[in-house]
Amino acid sequence: MELILWRHAEAAPGTPDEARPLTEAGRRHAQGMAHWLQPRLPANLHILCSPALRARETVAPLALPHDIDEAIAKDRPATDLLKAADWPANLHNVMLVGHQPAFGELIAIILGTSVTWWDMAKGGVWWFSDTQEEEKTEVYVKAVMAPWMLDGRQ
Numbered sequence: 001m002e003l004i005l006w007r008h009a010e011a012a013p014g015t016p017d018e019a020r021p022l023t024e025a026g027r028r029h030a031q032g033m034a035h036w037l038q039p040r041l042p043a044n045l046h047i048l049c050s051p052a053l054r055a056r057e058t059v060a061p062l063a064l065p066h067d068i069d070e071a072i073a074k075d076r077p078a079t080d081l082l083k084a085a086d087w088p089a090n091l092h093n094v095m096l097v098g099h100q101p102a103f104g105e106l107i108a109i110i111l112g113t114s115v116t117w118w119d120m121a122k123g124g125v126w127w128f129s130d131t132q133e134e135e136k137t138e139v140y141v142k143a144v145m146a147p148w149m150l151d152g153r154q
Contacts, residue, residue, distance in 0.1 A: 001087065001090060001093055001094070001129075002042045002094070002128065002129050002142070003087045003093075003095075003096075003110075003127075003129075003130075004093075004095040004096070004125060004127045005107070005120070005125065005126045005127075005128075006037075006095060006096070006098075007058075007098065007100060007120045007122060007123060007124050008022075008050070008052065008055040008058040008097065008099060008122065008123070009022050009023075009026035009027070009029040009030040009033075009122055009123035009147070010022065010023045010025050010029065010122045011023065011026055011053075011054035012026075017052070017074065018051065018053065018074070019053050020052070020054050021054065022054055022057045022058065026058075026122070026123065027057070028147075029147035030057065030058040030060070030061050030123060031061045032147055032151075033061075033125060033150065034059075034062045035061075035150075036145065037062065038062065040143075041062075041064075041093075041095075042093040044091075044092050045092070045093045045094070045095060046067070046092040046094050046095070047059060047062070047064060047065070047067065047094075047095045047097065048066065048067050048068075048071075048072050048084055048085070048094065048095070048096050048097070049066045049069065049072060049097040050068075050072040050073050050099060051068045051069075051070060051072075051073055052074055052099070055072070055097045055098055056068070058097055058123065059097045066095075069084055071083065071084035072096055072098040074098075074102075075099075076102055077102060077105070078105035078106040078108075078109055080102075081098065081103075081106050084096070087128075087130075088132065088137050101117060103120050104117040104119060104120055107120065107126055110128055110139055121147065121148070123146070123147040124144070124145060124147065125143065126143075127141070127143040127145075128140065129142045
């Protein structure tokens with residue numbers, strides 16, 4: 001199964017935090033990443049999105065059904081995200097659209113590294129794939145993308 005983490009794109013400053021919209025650059029980056037993702041997305045994809053406006057505006061260019069999930073909200077621990085995704089046990093492919101630092105912590109958990117937190121670019125994607133054989137799960141990093149990597153290819 002696939003697990004795709006998509007960090008929200010650049011947001012404007014302001015309060016309340018949950019109502020911060022994407023900047024113009026953030027909208028461009030979300031559109032570019034959506035354009036890159038669309039032809040590559042797996043079938044049977046369940047998208048869970050943070051309730052924060054910036055996350056909802058990030059996923060909007062995909063134009064795919066998605067659920068708003070409080071477990072993906074800002075300041076939720078990485079373990080809540082993992083439970084919400086039910087990964088790798090989930091029979092669906094899952095995309096989470098949310099925030100740092102939880103995504104960085106989740107990446108560290110999935111990779112099983114001694115590093116406790118990984119940096120993730122605003123608007124960036126980390127894509128994991130797993131295979132399960134005889135009660136053994138192997139996890140692969142399928143892609144790591146940042147908006148700047150797509151400049152000129154949109």
